[in-house]
Amino acid sequence: MDRDELGAWLRLATTPGIGNQTARKLLATFGLPTALFAQTEAALSQCVSERHARALVTVPPSWPELLEKTWQWLHASDLAEGTARAIITLGDVRYPKKLLDTEDPPLMLYVVGARAVVQGQPFAEGRCLAVVGSRNPTAQGADNAYQFAKALGATGLTIVSGLALGVDAAAHEGALAPIAPDRPLKQGDAPATIAVVGTGLDRVYPSRHLDLAHRIARHGLLVSEYPLGTPPLAPNFPKRNRIISGLSQGTLVVEAALASGSLITARLATEQGREVFAIPGSIHAPQSRGCHALIKQGAKLVESAQDVLEECRWALPAATSFTAGDTAVGTDEPAATVPQESALLQAMGYDPVGLDALVNRTGMDAASLQVQLLELELDGVVARLPGALFQRVGRG
Structure with missing residues (x-):
């Protein structure tokens, strides 16, 4: 151009x-x-x-100044090794077809990412899954997002999300997990993850995700429809959700309150004729109510990564170790080999629980419980939540 x-x-x-x-x-x-x-x-x-x-x-x-700024951004020499920038317009052969087929495709897509991907066909057509959810997830919700994205990313899927706090960040991290940090992408490789942001690509929001954004640029794509210099304006974030769902064959909602941007993304996915998946959660958790509402409305209830693969009819690459027998998310270990859980974990259940409740359920004294909870926390099996609550996470 x-x-x-x-x-x-x-x-x-x-x-x-x-x-x-x-x-x-x-x-x-x-x-x-x-x-x-x-x-x-x-x-x-x-x-x-x-x-x-x-x-x-x-x-x-403002147009002459914006043109100069954008031209300099495109041709800057300060890019990290192995990355590239591009602007992909509606008239470009690289424009994603699935997004083009939606009701409101953006005129322009600003892109930063792995050079081999940006200079080829940047968007993994037909093998993208959006993973979205709460900015304030439970410990289990964040772990679910990470493990689903890791398991599905290992099968060759591209995970699409929004670089926000909470579930979005966990999904991007999970998608990057199977990739060796020093392994550059080659021509023909699909991006590990795509972050669709609500600002110009000359800034990162939230700022704490600067390192994550740099890693995504090395192994995936950062995408925006907004001109350089666009600040994090509140209306831009719901609007960009149509791009997240539009790039994807399906949208997985991990956790969401009843009034949330994640439900907007799910609604847009439905309107675009895409699959919607939801992970059920505790009936006591506000973050689960949005997912439960989606399931009532016809979203596919999923309990494992395999459920998503089967529903979308995505074939597995021959080299993947993910097997149909896996029932736990993000692991190659069959459920039959999972060790017997401790009595304390059984007493905890899967909802957040306080120390007094655990004393009543187990009959143990508070001091002994605190020692065991600390051990489980160090092992990554239990998370400590605000309000002196505890919750089991992952496979624990």
Whole structure:
């Protein structure tokens, strides 16, 4: 893409009052943006309103500066080794077909990622799964997101999420887990994970995910529809959810409250004709109520990664060690070999529980319980929660 072509796309995308739908109508009538901006106001008025036509022939004051900034960003020499940047427009052969088939595909996708992926076909068509959920998950919810993403990523799927706190971050981490940190992606490799963000790609939000974003760029993709310099504005995050679901064949909701962005993503997935999966949880956990509502509405209840693979009819690569007999998420160990759980873990159940309740259930004194709980916590089997509560996690 040369500078003039980039400038025309940027101008179309940032013209006040011109949304994606109107822009697509203009492109269908006049062709590429460079041809569109060669038209007179009268010619444009035959396609759109006079107000829109007037806006199109008026150069936005911020456009020259944005063009220069974007051009410099694309050609900067400060990129980490093995990574690349690109802007993929509706007219680009690399534009993801599944997203193009949705009701509101973005005009432009800003992309940062592994060079071999960005310069090839960046999006793993037909083998992407969105994993979304609460920004404040339970310990078990965060572990579920990590383990599902790790198990499914090991089968060659690309995990798509939003780089937010909580489930999103756990899903990205799980997808990256099977990959050796020093192994660069090769031409033809699928991205391990795709993070669709709600800001410009010249910033990372939340800032604590800077290291995670750098690792995603080495082994996957960071994607945004927003121009450089766009801050973390609240309306942008629900809007970007249509891209998360639109890139994916299915959406897995790990934990979600009844009013949450994750349910927006699930609704969008349904409207786009994609599969929706939900992991059931405790009836006492607010973070589970959204998943339970989705299941009541027809989402597929899943208990293992295998459930997702079977429902989407995704074939396993010959080299994978993930087997159909696995019932635990993210492990190659058959359920029959799982060691017998301790009496304390049996007494804990799967809901958050306080020390007084455990004293009543086990008959043990508080001091002995605290010692055992600390040991289980150090082993990664139990998590300590706010409010002096404990919860078992993972396989424990």
